[in-house]
Amino acid sequence: MNMLLLPVAFPLGLAFVALAVNAAWLGRWLVAAAGCLMAAVGTLALVDNLAGTIPTVAVGGHAAPFGIALAADGLSSLMLVVTGLLSWACASYRFRDSHERSGSSHALTLLLLASVSGSVLTADLFNLYVWFEVMVLASAGLLALTGDPGRLDGVIKYTLLNVVGAAFLLLGVALIYGITGTLSFADLAARPRGVSDPQLSGAVVVVLVAFLLKAAAFPLFFWLPASYPTLGFATAGLFSGLMSKVGVYTLYRSLLTLFPDVLVEVNPMLVVLSIATMLTGVLGAAAQHDVKRILSFHTVSQIGYLMMGLAIATRDAVSAGLFFLVHVIVVKSALFLVGGVAAQFFGSAELRDGGGLLVRGRWVTVCFGLLAASLAGVPPFSGFWAKLGLIVAGLDAGHAWLVATAVLTGLLTLYSMTKIWQTWFWRETPEALALSAPPGVGLSCWALFGVVLLFSAWPQGLFSVAQSAATQLFERAAYVTAVQEAQ
Amino acid sequence: MGVMLAVLSGLTVAGAVYCMLARDFHRVGVGVMMLVSATNLVLVAAGRVMGRAPVLVGDASVRRAGEQLGNPLPQAFVLTAIVIGIGVIALVFALVRALDQERHRLDADGSSEEEEQ
Numbered sequence: 001m002n003m004l005l006l007p008v009a010f011p012l013g014l015a016f017v018a019l020a021v022n023a024a025w026l027g028r029w030l031v032a033a034a035g036c037l038m039a040a041v042g043t044l045a046l047v048d049n050l051a052g053t054i055p056t057v058a059v060g061g062h063a064a065p066f067g068i069a070l071a072a073d074g075l076s077s078l079m080l081v082v083t084g085l086l087s088w089a090c091a092s093y094r095f096r097d098s099h100e101r102s103g104s105s106h107a108l109t110l111l112l113l114a115s116v117s118g119s120v121l122t123a124d125l126f127n128l129y130v131w132f133e134v135m136v137l138a139s140a141g142l143l144a145l146t147g148d149p150g151r152l153d154g155v156i157k158y159t160l161l162n163v164v165g166a167a168f169l170l171l172g173v174a175l176i177y178g179i180t181g182t183l184s185f186a187d188l189a190a191r192p193r194g195v196s197d198p199q200l201s202g203a204v205v206v207v208l209v210a211f212l213l214k215a216a217a218f219p220l221f222f223w224l225p226a227s228y229p230t231l232g233f234a235t236a237g238l239f240s241g242l243m244s245k246v247g248v249y250t251l252y253r254s255l256l257t258l259f260p261d262v263l264v265e266v267n268p269m270l271v272v273l274s275i276a277t278m279l280t281g282v283l284g285a286a287a288q289h290d291v292k293r294i295l296s297f298h299t300v301s302q303i304g305y306l307m308m309g310l311a312i313a314t315r316d317a318v319s320a321g322l323f324f325l326v327h328v329i330v331v332k333s334a335l336f337l338v339g340g341v342a343a344q345f346f347g348s349a350e351l352r353d354g355g356g357l358l359v360r361g362r363w364v365t366v367c368f369g370l371l372a373a374s375l376a377g378v379p380p381f382s383g384f385w386a387k388l389g390l391i392v393a394g395l396d397a398g399h400a401w402l403v404a405t406a407v408l409t410g411l412l413t414l415y416s417m418t419k420i421w422q423t424w425f426w427r428e429t430p431e432a433l434a435l436s437a438p439p440g441v442g443l444s445c446w447a448l449f450g451v452v453l454l455f456s457a458w459p460q461g462l463f464s465v466a467q468s469a470a471t472q473l474f475e476r477a478a479y480v481t482a483v484q485e486a487q
Numbered sequence: 488m489g490v491m492l493a494v495l496s497g498l499t500v501a502g503a504v505y506c507m508l509a510r511d512f513h514r515v516g517v518g519v520m521m522l523v524s525a526t527n528l529v530l531v532a533a534g535r536v537m538g539r540a541p542v543l544v545g546d547a548s549v550r551r552a553g554e555q556l557g558n559p560l561p562q563a564f565v566l567t568a569i570v571i572g573i574g575v576i577a578l579v580f581a582l583v584r585a586l587d588q589e590r591h592r593l594d595a596d597g598s599s600e601e602e603e604q
Contacts, residue, residue, distance in 0.1 A: 066560065126564055126567070130567060130571065133571045133574075133575065136575070137574060137575070137578060140578055140582075141578075144582065144585070152582070152585055152586050152589055153586075155582055156512065156582050156583075156586060159578060159579060159582055160507070160515065160519070160579070163519055163522075163575050163579065164507070164522070166575070167522045167523065167526050170526045170530070170568055171526050171529055174526065174529045174530040174532075174533040174534070174564075175529070175533055177530075177533055177534060177561065177564070178532070178533025178534065178535070179533075
């Protein structure tokens with residue numbers, strides 16, 4: 001069995017096992033195992049990519065172009081590794097709410113992991129739609145299972161917006177099929193460049209609307225801050241690293257590999273949307289006083305940075321964008337998890353209910369403080385290298401507005417993080433907690449923190465991987481041949 | 488045939504959008520149903536499923552002389568889309584029902600207060 005089938009089939013099958021056995025410990029082990037498997041397959045594929053080959057497999061043995069192929073080029077392998085690591089961390093997290101321990105929540109998480117693996121590995125547009133729908137259904141189920149009393153409002157908004165987005169995707173896929181006659185990534189990428197087809201551009205824009213909605217771009221991001229704060233910290237960390245980043249992956253894949261001509265045409269719109277996403281996300285976060293809401297809005301503004309890498313569209317910008325993608329997935333989820341440790345101590349996620357962690361919980365302080373500095377882009381952490389890469393690429397390409405917005409957003413992110421620091425860490429402990437100590441941070445948070453430190457101290461490693469992945473995205477011939485000759 | 492499908496899908500999407508902008512969530516659910524149907528119609532139209540013969544492998548006697556085989560790939564797409572649409576509709580209506588039950592129990596709409604922050 002080819003290794004690329006494992007990250008998709010394994011969680012899919014185990015979801016039913018988790019549901020049938022319905023034991024909390026088994027479910028956790030299965031999710032952690034699925035995460036490790038995804039990371040392992042991703043690493044093997046990445047090693048292949050760095051050596052110059054793209055592993056592929058034709059599902060069911062059906063040959064191209066009618067069969068569905070799975071292909072792992074640089075971008076897909078990177079996504080697999082990081083999301084696998086993230087899934088392991090969220091499954092091993094110590095503080096899970098009661099609803100996060102039920103058999104159905106583990107089954108839904110496994111389905112979510114299968115759909116994420118499927119989305120990043122598939123080389124067929126209709127198969128991508130199918131995995132998107134699985135993602136919507138699994139995540140809507142997870143949202144509905146949380147115990148938060150305000151959750152139904154958030155779930156309905158999330159579900160309706162994502163269902164409309166998926167319908168847009170199907171519509172666009174139908175139109176693309178009608179115009180080009182094929183839905184295989186290889187055939188779409190192999191079409192001659194420079195031939196402008198307004199019909200096809202229109203169909204691609206319909207598909208882009210769906211991807212932008214999934215990626216939580218302005219003005220389609222409101223489902224994110226409406227629904228994420230109702231989740232427990234572990235699930236919120238998982239969602240923030242998986243859902244919108246798959247949307248970003250599909251944006252990069254469709255505009256760089258499949259339809260590079262359309263990228264030139266929609267470039268002005270992308271620039272405006274990334275500026276708007278960065279600003280609305282960070283300004284929304286500045287107005288919140290609940291840590292989950294603050295972090296949810298920051299997720300949106302970081303998506304703006306990722307779109308900036310795509311909007312600049314040079315090789316340097318895309319490789320900086322890929323570095324940023326890996327960095328933000330790890331840092332964002334780690335912030336959710338460590339924030340959960342602090343919230344566990346205070347008993348609530350509101351800023352006004354906390355205080356005194358600088359004195360009483362030094363390890364929590366170290367972990368959260370450095371992660372927050374990394375998110376805000378303070379040197380010498382990974383966020384600084386990521387943003388520096390994007391800013392330098394932007395200046396080289398002449399995008400003054402994008403660069404100015406990126407810098408301003410970084411400053412406003414620092415403001416939000418300082419607000420959390422000042423309430424939860426700097427000021428006095430509330431009297432009710434004066435005699436207790438906060439819990440230990442836990443292995444999963446330290447693992448993610450270690451990865452962030454690795455990227456901060458040695459960014460060249462990740463940068464070279466990101467650059468080779470970006471090169472593979474721009475030079476499509478290798479991808480096309482690999483998929484067309486899939487066995 | 489193509490024109491009829493195009494007009495039909497356009498009208499269905501218009502109806503779907505009209506329903507999805509309604510205040511009552513039941514209407515929104517009906518709108519989702521219409522949207523799913525409309526996208527399936529577009530799939531049929533774009534796939535140009537022209538032939539009349541069914542896609543049966545191996546039994547040549549089923550096809551009458553001169554009949555063209557219908558394009559099987561878009562038929563597969565539409566089948567998948569219909570089944571996925573059924574799942575989505577079921578989920579939306581389950582959520583609408585849960586919202587109904589919660590509102591009757593809770594009397595005040597406590598959930599939207601958190602949204603207004």
